[in-house]
Amino acid sequence: MAASLRASESGLEIVDRARRKKGWNKQASSWYSEAHTLEPTLKRFWRRKPICQDAFVNICKAVAVDNWEDIVDNSPLSQTDSRAEFFACDDAWVGRKDLISQLAQKVQGSCHLLILLGIAGIGKTALAERLAVELQDDGRKFHQENFENQQQASDFASVAIRWLEKWGERITPDDRKDTQRLLNRLVKRLRENRYLVVIDSLELILKGNEEAGWNGFQDEWWAKFFDGFLAVGSCQSRLIVTSQDLPDQIPARYQKFWDCQKLNGLTASEQLDLFDKTGLEVDIDSPNKPYLERIGAAYEGHPLALRVIAGEIGSHPFYGNVAGYWNKYGHEIEEVEKAIEEAKTKGITASADDNWRLDRYTRELRKNVRFRLEKTFDRLKKDVLNAYRLLCEASVYRCRVPEEFWLSHLEDWDCDKDKQELALDALRDRFLVEEELIEDEIHLRQHNLIRSVALEHLKNLTAR
Template sequence: MSNSLKASSTGLEIVDKARQRLGWTKTSTARWWQDAHTSKATLRRFWQGDRIQKEIFISICAVVGITNWENIAELTDVNDVNIDNYPIYLDWYEAPNLESFYGRNEEILQLETWVKAGCRSINITGIGGIGKTSLVLALVDNIKSQFKFIIWKSFHYPTSIIDLLNNLLNALNQKNVDNVQAGSFQLVQHLQKHRCLVILDGIDTVSRNSELSDFVQKLSLYRHQSCIITTSREKQNYTEVNTKTVANIKLHGLSKTEALELLKCRGFTGKELGLLALIQLYRGNPLGLKLVTPFIQSVFAGNVAEFINQNTLIVGERLKIIIKQQLDKLSELERDIIYWLAIWQEPISFSRLQTHLLISVDPGTVLLGIVELENKSLLERWVSDHETSFSLQPLVMKIVTDELIENAAKEIQRVTKHQDISHLQILRTHWLLRPGTDDITGERIINQLREKLKRVYGVSLPQILAKISLLLGNKSPLSIGYMACNLEVLGNYD
């Protein structure tokens, strides 16, 4: 018998079911090829039906729990597969490896339908950690045979259009260009001649402006046989509606069933009390659930219900950085809105929000701000029989609340140092005690801010706050805003 094997079509179906049970992708789960002591390229050849070394073939099967490799292999001698029938993988090194992937069957089916229909541009949006990149990696496993070239670009640093063009052209073995027009013409020619799949992962992370997204929009206007997939945390300008050539899909959290499978893979049995509450608390965010489970297992010995009873969220540093990057790009109005939502800690109607803004803003402008925050996947919409209300996603609520308290404390420290109340911006524009309440929840932000300041000023905090209050003098109500109210309630404690 030859020292090489290839999988039969039936065998590949068996392996496919085995890897799905583990939550693995076909080629992007690093553990698979690492445990099989082989490479990603070899695993890809296995899925393409190419012959690979017998020992590696057996190892690939064994890693997913298949010991009867004979049932997977096609044991008859056949000619080698013609490599021209399969895609040429170019510039794939920026594609990340995956630990696991669960669910998303409906989303993958929808994406496959769009690709098959000849859609030229697809944008996948969703909050950080929701699984946009993972979804694309899983999708590529299913559709790679439809393309001649597959290119993956991840955005971590500012990138100009000309740099992106030359990067793509280099991957396609084309010459560099020195202007966008020439580069676009050259790229479109290649997209027309060959069926290419181009993935631009995290296109919104490199700049506040829409330069790159506008460029992608223009590419979708040309007639070509290729597909460009972008992932972003906010809806792009060109994806207001789905058309034959441009499509948009927004990812939400995993379903309860899918999230339970993820938690089982992380060491839970699936029968622990509080698992469904945990899934709801994190809104099915895969990265959020992956990051909190080690904490529950180490600090609470796996007792999920005890963690839930703490009435808090643990946001890993990785997810915190992802969301804070998005918050840093908000406009002043958008930041004002999310701070108010963090103070309320519960859904608030548009009309109620409008009445608490310090400076009267045109309702249409405020509404546009809410729409932008929704497009950025930061808000949750609550619809009742009477009105629509808005709140922050729990993960966002935690990060925004922490940021609000941190920035408010810094403002007071700057005023104390410089004796200038112009540094009080948050305390001027936001009443930190939730309006109309005197309960513990309503005082939560005030209490946390007070404790933070007490660690800085100790027992002298009341005197510090009193001195700041004196600085308000006879200034106008608009220039003072909520300052006096905030300083008074901060200073009132035993």
């Protein structure tokens, strides 16, 4: 994803002096032609709005300002927490204002553990970090643990030692051999001190099978930790956890002290705000707007996918030319629009021949979006094979259909009613199915991105 930059006031003065030496006016066509960018992008540059780094550099160099770094405004565009280096939350953050306010109130109240849930790339980590910014004035020390970091052990004892040592406690050789002692010390530390701990990608330390349950911890000490953390009642610290799967070992008896929130995509207005913040022109009379609205709708506001696309549009070879991007890739969006429209108007609700490639029609989408979704499918195939089969088989449906339509596909795999329901429950727990009550009947559908991946997997599944 391309970085976005904006000019400082002093930087604009440097560029303006260089412009006058060239004899160009501020919107000279020679300027944006030589910079391989567009007039709206040059206008944004002069208004000190963010534009993609490639366009920013080219605009500066076109007037012989080679030290473009001197032109950049390095002050933050939004409030940030100087105590933390965030993975996902940056100046391109948009939306979710009401949700942030609601969740912040919960965390400041009796909610000791908040679990943010949703599919890969939906913005769970960014929201957790944005909540940390919102809560930065309440005196809690910030700490972040990311289970995607394979350079660090993720078993409970190793993580507990890592946290306690970072917080200044001495760990003896005997302590390292006694996991119960480590658990007690960590819970005591969290209970008596004000920490805000963000734990990312909890799904990576979960496992699932029909006998042991779909989403149990690989290390039983993690279940004991969450039980002990919630059992203390009065606690100064707060945990915010992100996960694609809902852990089934968080004790229901302590529901007063924990909560979970499922994340959906950005709204239509938030999608345009995101494109605007990443440097694209989205004014109401802009010819870009209809194209960007259609892209946002096809991806159902998926933040990661939209940021990848915005970065591609803003960099070589498009440099902000949305129409050029659409001419090359718009047929991928039209393929999705056509299938959905046929389902609505012609009743063609199913097709295994749909060629949806929302996750992979460019290199950056394959690298950033498909890669992350594939890990979800791989985990599902390994842990809950019938659920994987169901997700693939049901990808034939273009729209919401009755639940029984989905379950009927598992009959070909010799699954009885109980196994069918267990498979569907596994998809629900992983938020890989969306439910809606229509005329007193449950209907199911897949997110467009999930369907795009599942259709590809279906080809291999049916080739058995």
